[in-house]
């Protein structure tokens with residue numbers, strides 16, 4: 466049997482699998498299939514577009530063009546020999562929390578179905594799309610004719626299964642050319658949340674992955690040469706199985722790790738007893754530029770109540786202070802060591818003009834107290850099947866308030882994001898090890914490798930794929946302008 470995994474990339478509230486991240490789904494599937502097949506291939510939606518839309522011809526990017534990120538993540542020059550021999554094609558797909566991606570465009574069902582239609586093999590749809598998918602915020606799940614798929618399958622590997630599967634899966638990175646950040650899973654489900662928009666409590670019951678297994682998986686990738694890791698597949702890093710033990714042991718067993726970051730962080734557990742100690746350990750053992758992404762979603766108490774959000778505004782503020790207290794010192798790559806990031810969602814139940822006022826009031830307070838945020842993510846909720854939000858109010862508030870979203874977002878970008886950015890990176894700060902990612906006209910965009918890296922625009926073109934140290938010379942709304950030093 467020849468199996469092929471087609472990675473169309475995934476993005477969920479807990480877990481990122483859009484390049485440069487390699488998510489858990491293709492890795493685990495690879496490990497699961499490896500011992501059942503003669504060959505398991507890993508290809509990407511970029512490979513498929515390159516073959517089917519561009520006939521395997523890449524145009525030169527002239528000084529007027531932008532790098533074509535739809536075909537940026539190729540694994541090979543030509544996948545047709547692979548497709549000809551494929552017996553079963555596993556299509557890994559699903560975006561639940563749509564974002565903007567600098568170097569990739571996730572595949573949608575609408576896009577991928579016509580592209581695989583004439584491939585003669587069995588086709589299985591897998592990944593978060595099992596629960597619905599939507600690449601654009603503010604919309605219901607994609608509705609498409611799925612009859613092309615022989616099966617729709619959710620591989621519900623237990624942590625016991627993953628002991629072997631996750632290690633068998635590490636060889637997948639031998640088939641990937643570009644650098645990769647390995648997204649590591651530390652737990653499933655959510656121990657507190659019943660947030661109205663979220664699919665995590667629907668997908669999984671809360672369970673932590675054994676810390677020894679997490680360590681073994683990281684070590685296995687490290688031994689193959691991987692140096693960039695994010696422990697990002699979990700609802701809350703502070704609630705995982707002995708986080709301090711884990712961080713300490715990763716550092717001692719993988720001493721040359723370059724990036725070790727985390728992601729989702731529940732403010733409730735940051736302020737709880739023991740939270741200070743975990744924060745200090747994250748600062749000590751992780752690399753700089755680290756972000757604890759707080760799912761605040763809204764500072765409006767009425768919205769918090771109506772959507773059973775996990776953190777009350779007061780608790781979120783206290784958690785922001787704690788991360789700033791221990792993590793705001795500048796680290797060796799030029800970024801503060803560990804800062805909070807905030808997620809704000811538009812379109813939740815009971816959203817009103819007052820919601821924006823509450824958000825602005827809280828964000829202004831953060832500024833006035835001299836605190837820092839690494840970033841504020843603002844998005845319109847996607848309405849996924851079976852979530853309480855979809856089942857109760859659906860798109861009622863999205864429709865009602867849509868006319869304000871540009872204004873609300875712009876208010877935050879102009880009056881909060883931009884001044885906070887200047888505080889975060891005063892002019893003259895040097896950011897080290899920024900990789901050149903894409904061109905847009907006569908500008909090169911670079912970023913550091915890791916979680917929520919800042920985008921830095923540099924005038925002129927520097928060679929892509931190479932690392933540079935950049936001095937900050939100016940600011941855009943959410944990004945910065947730098948020059949090579």
Ligand code: SF4
Pocket residue numbers: 478479654655656657658659660663664665666700731760775
């Ligand atoms: S805290 Fe809320 S958003 Fe986060 S995983 Fe739990 S239910 Fe989902």
